[in-house]
Every structure is written in C-alpha cells, then in structure tokens.
Amino acid sequence: MNIQALLSEKVRQAMIAAGAPADCEPQVRQSAKVQFGDYQANGMMAVAKKLGMAPRQLAEQVLTHLDLNGIASKS
Numbered sequence: 609m610n611i612q613a614l615l616s617e618k619v620r621q622a623m624i625a626a627g628a629p630a631d632c633e634p635q636v637r638q639s640a641k642v643q644f645g646d647y648q649a650n651g652m653m654a655v656a657k658k659l660g661m662a663p664r665q666l667a668e669q670v671l672t673h674l675d676l677n678g679i680a681s682k683s
Contacts, residue, residue, distance in 0.1 A: 611679075612636055612647065618676060619649045626669035628655045 609617075619634035635651040652670070656663040 612638075614679060615647055615649075615676075618674060618679065619651075619670070622670045622673040622675070623651070623655060623666075625673035626666060627659060628666070628670075629658070 616634050616636040619636055620632060623632045623634055624630055632655050633651050634649045636647055636649050639645050639648045649670075652667045653663045656666040659666065
C-alpha cells in the first residue's frame with residue numbers, strides 16, 4: 609500500500625467516526641501548495657453538505673478522530 613492510499617484510508621476512517629457515511633471519499637491528493645503540507649483531503653466539502661454542516665466543523669471533528677501516529681508528523 610502506498611502512502612497516499614494509506615492516508616486515504618486513515619482519513620476515511622476518521623470521517624466515518626465523525627459521522628460521515630461509510631461510502632465517503634476523502635479524496636486525498638498531493639498538495640498543490642507545498643506551504644500547506646505534502647497531502648490534502650478535498651472530500652470534506654461534499655460530505656459536510658450531505659450532513660448539513662459547515663465544512664470547517666466537519667474537518668475539525670475529523671481531526672479529533674484522525675490517527676496518523678507513525679505515518680505523518682506536523683512540523
């Protein structure tokens with residue numbers, strides 16, 4: 609499994625834990641702007657719309673469930 613697929617699965621699990629449907633797609637891609645990190649998850653807006661919540665609110669909830677220990681670090 610490559611790093612993008614691994615990150616995608618971790619983000620998907622966190623999205624589900626935050627209330628997203630089981631078939632959600634995190635859309636993890638390499639970041640277009642390196643100042644924001646190596647990867648980004650673009651699926652929050654569509655899922656937040658389905659849930660009737662603000663994308664930022666969903667993203668914050670996803671972050672509380674996201675476990676990237678041993679995979680990624682924030683510097």
